[in-house]
Amino acid sequence: MLTSNIIKGVTKGFPLGITPTKVEVKEVDFNPTFIVKTLTKIDYSALYQAANDVGHAEGLPEKLEDDVKENEDLLKKLHNALLQVEVIEGELVCPESGRKFPISNGIPNMLLLENEVENVTQ
Amino acid sequence: MAARNSISPQIEPMKRYLIQFAHEHLDFRVQEIRSILSLIGCQGIMKEKDLSDGSPFMEVELSSETVAKALMQRTVLSKRLYELWGEGTSVYDINTQIKQLPKEILEPYTSENSSFRIVVETFNKKLSTLEKISRIEKLTEPDSIFYGPIKLNCPDYSFHLLEFYHFDGTSQPASEPSKVYFGRWIADGQRARIQQYHLQKRHFIANTSMDACLSMVMANLGQIKDSDFVFDPFVGSGSLLVACAHYGAYVAGTDIDFLLLHARAKPSRAKQKTRSRNESVRSNLQQYGFESRYIDVLVADASRHKMWREGSQFDAIVTDPPYGIRESAARIANVENAKVKSLENGAQRYPQKTQYQLGDIFRDLLNFAAQFLIKGGRLVYWLPIYKPDYQESNIPQHPCLEVESNCEQPLNSTISRRLITMVKTGEFKGPESHGEQKASIAVDHYQCETFRQKYFKATEMEANEKEKGGPPSSSNSYS
Ligand SMILES: C[S@@+](CC[C@H](N)C(=O)[O-])C[C@H]1O[C@@H](n2cnc3c(N)ncnc32)[C@H](O)[C@@H]1O
Numbered sequence: 001m002l003t004s005n006i007i008k009g010v011t012k013g014f015p016l017g018i019t020p021t022k023v024e025v026k027e028v029d030f031n032p033t034f035i036v037k038t039l040t041k042i043d044y045s046a047l048y049q050a051a052n053d054v055g056h057a058e059g060l061p062e063k064l065e066d067d068v069k070e071n072e073d074l075l076k077k078l079h080n081a082l083l084q085v086e087v088i089e090g091e092l093v094c095p096e097s098g099r100k101f102p103i104s105n106g107i108p109n110m111l112l113l114e115n116e117v118e119n120v121t122q
Numbered sequence: 123m124a125a126r127n128s129i130s131p132q133i134e135p136m137k138r139y140l141i142q143f144a145h146e147h148l149d150f151r152v153q154e155i156r157s158i159l160s161l162i163g164c165q166g167i168m169k170e171k172d173l174s175d176g177s178p179f180m181e182v183e184l185s186s187e188t189v190a191k192a193l194m195q196r197t198v199l200s201k202r203l204y205e206l207w208g209e210g211t212s213v214y215d216i217n218t219q220i221k222q223l224p225k226e227i228l229e230p231y232t233s234e235n236s237s238f239r240i241v242v243e244t245f246n247k248k249l250s251t252l253e254k255i256s257r258i259e260k261l262t263e264p265d266s267i268f269y270g271p272i273k274l275n276c277p278d279y280s281f282h283l284l285e286f287y288h289f290d291g292t293s294q295p296a297s298e299p300s301k302v303y304f305g306r307w308i309a310d311g312q313r314a315r316i317q318q319y320h321l322q323k324r325h326f327i328a329n330t331s332m333d334a335c336l337s338m339v340m341a342n343l344g345q346i347k348d349s350d351f352v353f354d355p356f357v358g359s360g361s362l363l364v365a366c367a368h369y370g371a372y373v374a375g376t377d378i379d380f381l382l383l384h385a386r387a388k389p390s391r392a393k394q395k396t397r398s399r400n401e402s403v404r405s406n407l408q409q410y411g412f413e414s415r416y417i418d419v420l421v422a423d424a425s426r427h428k429m430w431r432e433g434s435q436f437d438a439i440v441t442d443p444p445y446g447i448r449e450s451a452a453r454i455a456n457v458e459n460a461k462v463k464s465l466e467n468g469a470q471r472y473p474q475k476t477q478y479q480l481g482d483i484f485r486d487l488l489n490f491a492a493q494f495l496i497k498g499g500r501l502v503y504w505l506p507i508y509k510p511d512y513q514e515s516n517i518p519q520h521p522c523l524e525v526e527s528n529c530e531q532p533l534n535s536t537i538s539r540r541l542i543t544m545v546k547t548g549e550f551k552g553p554e555s556h557g558e559q560k561a562s563i564a565v566d567h568y569q570c571e572t573f574r575q576k577y578f579k580a581t582e583m584e585a586n587e588k589e590k591g592g593p594p595s596s597s598n599s600y601s
Binding site: 002003005006007008009010011014026028029031033034037038041043083104105106107108109110111112 | 348349372376383384404418419420423426431434
């Protein structure tokens with residue numbers, strides 16, 4: 001679910017809502033270095049929301065305290081939310097436009113239609 | 123020695139080593155070594171000139187054997203590394219020199235309880251077994267430096283006598299070597315990985331999958347290290363991500379090709395009728411035990427930067443943008459006043475794609491990298507080049523990015539591709555700020571259709587030649 005934390009909807013829509021129909025929890029090696037580093041970059045409240053959307057927020061605090069680094073138990077839960085919980089089928093929903101992006105096989109489709117692409121003259 | 127030390131800030135004295143390169147991707151060799159040394163934070167003084175007459179040997183000064191070994195743990199373009207014991211133009215030169223080496227260097231490896239062997243290797247000339255033996259005898263004659271027993275299989279220490287004969291490719295190779303080296307073997311490079319990750323054995327390949335060797339060179343130039351987060355906006359079958367995951371990175375990518383990412387595209391292997399359902403970037407990582415490093419791939423248009431949250435950051439971007447005939451360079455068209463098409467029951471509808479101009483691809487890529495790389499992060503990508511027109515000003519620029527290296531892979535007499543490595547050196551000022559920094563190409567050599575015409579004409583000619591059984595070009599070399 002790390003990805004859901006770095007992508008947006010059509011233009012400003014963040015965080016994307018998640019409507020899952022199939023969620024899997026994959027076993028991923030725990031690497032605290034990567035988790036700690038990632039926590040400095042993500043929007044935690046969005047991760048918390050995403051975890052709630054897919055029903056895997058158990059044990060996650062609403063807000064992150066500064067001492068996460070030392071709290072291995074919490075790091076493991078964050079590891080679970082960031083790397084292990086995966087939406088296999090479902091939709092990402094842009095909070096701004098309501099536009100839905102389908103996820104199939106664990107791969108979100110973020111393509112927009114012609115008319116949704118804003119006029120970027122580059 | 124003393125003079126050199128005074129230039130380098132290092133206090134440790136430097137020792138002489140010798141790298142033996144593979145005869146492949148010549149223009150990339152020094153850059154790969156330089157990039158790895160800077161990644162592991164070590165000084166090295168390379169004698170690049172050694173390579174200039176076609177020799178595969180380059181002397182390099184490093185502070186320790188530990189550094190030398192760490193270097194060999196990553197390089198795919200080097201075959202071996204030796205501690206340099208002697209150098210000259212004949213085995214006699216070597217013999218004289220090694221006898222004068224200080225005890226501290228010799229004794230740990232040449233005492234009577236250390237078994238050893240001497241391997242003779244020549245370049246551009248074949249030696250008979252007798253000729254080789256006579257050289258070995260010369261080096262091991264009764265008053266030689268070696269006191270231990272000779273053991274051909276698994277000796278304690280291996281020594282190599284290396285001879286390079288100049289050959290300009292036209293006349294006969296020189297009869298006398300222009301360079302002879304003698305060294306103690308320290309470590310092999312990572313050539314074996316090329317087989318380990320070979321595309322022939324790769325679960326999922328696309329028409330433009332990058333071969334294992336170049337993928338790893340790209341990862342080295344990108345300075346990919348453990349726990350990095352690496353992104354490939356034109357991910358295809360993910361071959362670059364496999365190489366990055368090998369060096370410990372977490373990886374993600376996007377591709378506009380829905381069918382490819384979902385294993386429904388036409389198979390890329392000649393004998394295969396349909397793709398198996400689980401051909402995916404994920405399965406490629408799985409194949410090598412890197413599933414834990416897989417973050418995600420998405421179907422997305424790399425030109426749409428708005429889909430990324432401001433402030434999200436990658437440690438490196440490593441990519442092979444679309445520029446060829448074998449895959450389409452597309453981006454979602456912006457058709458003004460187009461009729462709103464309804465998406466019925468989630469059906470995947472294919473948005474209309476327009477031609478994605480080469481110049482735009484690279485400008486977009488640089489803009490993306492400038493915004494989403496961490497400071498100090500690297501962007502590594504290929505540029506197609508029509509050689510007669512190429513000039514340095516064709517390389518796209520961005521105020522936040524600096525060119526770190528530029529290595530050419532010739533594809534035939536008129537076209538090549540260049541691997542460009544850029545480092546993000548400046549802070550990106552967001553679009554909100556005044557004077558947003560933008561990528562530009564001083565002389566856009568892709569601007570007119572003529573680039574495509576010339577480039578593809580050259581590729582087609584090569585393809586025709588191949589069919590006629592002409593000289594094989596380096597395989598999988600243009601995309
Ligand atoms: C040269 S291939 C990269 C191959 C890849 N390195 C691999 O290992 O298979 C370029 C890829 O870019 C994709 N592509 C073309 N236009 C694109 C766009 N606008 N956004 C994202 N991907 C695009 C193509 O579908 C193709 O897979």
